[in-house]
Amino acid sequence: MAMKDGIKTTLKTLFLQRAIRPLTVTTLACLPLSALAQSLPTTLYAPGTTDLSSTIQQAIVTNPQVNASWANFSASGSDIRVAQGGYLPSIDVSAGIGRQDQQNDGRGSYDSDFAELTLTQMVFDGFATRSEVERLDRARLVAYFELLGASEEVALEAFRSYLDVLRYRELVRLAQDNYREHQRVFAQIEERALSGAGRGADLEQISGRLALAESNLMSEASNLHDVTARFQRIVGELPAQNMAPAPSLATELPADVSQAIELAFQGNPEFHAAIENIAVQRAEREGARAAFMPRLDIQGRTGTNNQDDAIDGRRDEHSIQLVASMNLYRGGSDYAAFNAATTRIEEANSLRETACTNVRQTTQIAYNDTQRLNEQLNYLNEHRQSIDRVRGAYQQQFDIGQRTLLDVLDSENEYFEASRAYANAQFDLTLAQARTLAAMGQLMQTLQVARDDIPSLDELGYEDSASRVEMACAVNGPRGFTLEDFTSGI
Template identity: 65%
Template sequence: MKKLSATNGLYQRFGLARIIQAAAFGTSLTLLPLSQAMAQSLPSDMAIPGSSNLQETVQQAITQNPEVNAAFRAFSAAGYDRDEAWGGYLPSVDASAGVGRESVEGDGRGSYSTDYVQLELTQMVYDGFATAGRVEQLDRAELVRYYELLGASENVALEATRAYADVLRYRELVRLAQDNYRQHMRVYDQIEERALSGAGRGVDLEQITGRVALAESNLLTEASNLHDVSARYNRIVGDLPVENLDPTPELSGELPSSVQEAVNLAFEGNPDFHAAIEDIAASRAERDITEAGFHPRLDIVGRTGSNNDDSSAIGRRDQSSIELVASMNLYRGGSDLASFRAASERIEEAVENRELACRNVRQTTQIAYGDTQRLREQMRYLNQHRQSIDRVRGAYQQQFDIGERTLLDVLDSENEFFEASRAYVNAQYDVAIADAETLASMGHLMRTLDVSRADMPSLSDLGSDGVQIDGEAICPTQAPANYTLEDLVGSTGNGTSPYVSTTHAFDGDRAIDSLSVADVSDKSSMLPSSFTDEIINATPAKAGSFLQVAALSNQSSAVELQKELEGQLNMPTRIVNGGGFYRVQVSTPADAESGFRRQLSDMGYDEAFPVSS
């Protein structure tokens, strides 16, 4: 009776509270059901129905984003500014007319009526090359605005790509957090059942209660992150992300073979760098304009008109004239010299801005390209960690069931698997973003995605051949070394374990090549009501026992491992599904168990243990 009373106390302390929390939290989970194919049914304020891919998303962004549209308006205005300056080469025609009354003091006639009409034509002959300089300046300014428009388009395309990848990233991380929560709830139910039966300890229930609360917090954190990146997607693209987003496309094939080549291509194609170069030419043309103040001006002026003056006996007179008019300022308080000096300083400012753009482009390209190389190498080790801890947690769960592991071991392995899966997912999307950043720094992202604005002219339409530069002369490449793991550890590194270096499904290389999110958990969206073991794939076995090789959360990985074991050992195998794991077991004769365990150990499976048939 005393034990029963203690059990009831545990139920009152933990069970009822957890049931209430789980029920309340389950309500929030209904807002976040995510399927493996990423065709999720998301809340109406986080996604809209439909399907889309990265190309369509970027196309919409560069067409509708206000930053790009503002840059396009600035480019259009620059074209009209140039046309205005070009008008200085053409004659100016002015018409004037007037009517009034005049009086001359002392003539005794009083006031009289006058009127006139006149047409005047002025043609600039020489203005110290002010008009030529102004046309050149504004022509260069139009090219600056054009490159700024290209730069804004590339930047928005990159931001749209990043937002697209982040939405996919956090949808996957929410799914991982859901799976982590379900795994903790499964362990919680197991511990609670033991506690209620009197076979468990209250401290274990206390411990799992805290871990479940942490899993709940992690899930809410990932859901909050998904909300934030969806809001950023909405700001950049103009709409909420759709429910079905295709995986990010493979962009690594468009990357150059070395960082040196990447930087050189960036100097040749980065629009921000080219805008800075054109701005120098525009500043020089501005200085040419100021030199006109030291030159005379020549104009041809022609006039014709009619004048009616009642003060004379002639009456109305028609007059026409043409003349060459020369004018020159002799003194303006030093304004012309000050204007020239200011323009000269602006040239130096533009040169420094080009140097700044050079360094920014070089740094951005080197970092982005280095990230593509480092992350691809790092993903192999992250995948090794993820797959290893997946095997460990399955083995720990089985050993916990037979009393060989503590609850803390099980919980720590679940948490480590969750963090390892998060790190792997993050690395996959980080490398996709790094690819896009590298292409954007070279000015190639939109071209790679085959997107453009329909109203975007080409350089040939603007009468330009583009910027011709010698990158090494004006911006030499100085790339820091990018180290691999072998460079850092040398011969002391143990390399990759045989388990990871093989080519079965959980090797991860295919996931790395495809840049799609690896399916690290192939469970249903809700916990099963019971955990009855089910043999889902087996080959006939003779009488004897089974050795459990691994317990995996991914069914396809379990099938691949089963095929590998059958090929290597030539023995019957089976897969047992239960408790959220796919247990891969190999049949062994009773008198040959130790030999098979040695073979499995040589293959990298040291945790094999016997189970009942």
């Protein structure tokens, strides 16, 4: 009798504990799996359907980071036209009117006015204009590659955020499954306890596991909220209610990591920007040499000077002349400017080396992740399927008294963790493929997305400097591995 009273007390306590739990979790978990999108709060999605390519297309068109890079590239074209103006003549007009006082034989005060037109054409400026045009032309290429790099970066971030929304929607679904299964076991144990066939300790145990399942569900829901907010920041709007699965990019990857690195050096925008920056600094140094050379200009003038009541009266002047000029001393500023430009070339070379190592490392890691995760998926799936069979067998054995409740709960928890690991690996594999393509500068091309206002390299008259021997980077580095490489000697 005392035992039954204890069980009743336990049941009453547990019932009250269940009643005061947040109802939102219970309601969410009790919905059918086919209604997952409908089971999510409406604040976490926008009505409609979308796919990966359209999401990335919208991101690269509307993202402020890309638009800022586009504005910088557009302004660089105007900078070139500013420098090209140095080849053309400069025409100036000046005029004035006033009163003049003279203290000579024709002393007195007179009204005066003048007007003058001056034309100056540069003949030779020590190649300063040519160097400036070259510098700004290369700077425009740097801005172009920075624009491509920003677009690839935002495309990858949009890809990542799209995958993360899909990922955590799936993890929420798995957590709902896990919670629902714990509810089923709780109801089964509760029924046994009420009939006197169960133990109060079992009811306490399943109640604790059910609380853990609720906590897991809330954790996944919180993660989904966070990645949804990140998606909105990158893309500019909430993810759609129905999102198409991300396509596999496995067929777009090269055969081995060496090919991937070579393609990365050929196509990575940041690497090409670093190379063009060297040319920018070299052109700046050539421009600094102009200060040590003479300057030749053709100057033409025509004008009139009128002094009322003056002895000379009106005087018209017309002249054309070749003017040579050269600075002899400017306080050492020219030498300092030349030395600074030379040092910046060394800086640019070091930045190219940094770009080499960064591109190589990023590509190696991303490509290795694709190989590792591809192999790991098989093991994770095998583990998940095995645990699924085990938990089914454990439940049947528990029903006939051959397994304890702890065995059943442990198998359920292991299946939940195995399912999470398998789902995460699937999304991680797709993301690793995208990271590899982004490192190679080919993610947008592969997904067939682009900004319409970005010109091609041919339109810019680009000549690939990365193909020169002195600009090449080594492709040597660690290679991929398989499980057999680490188990063959065991």
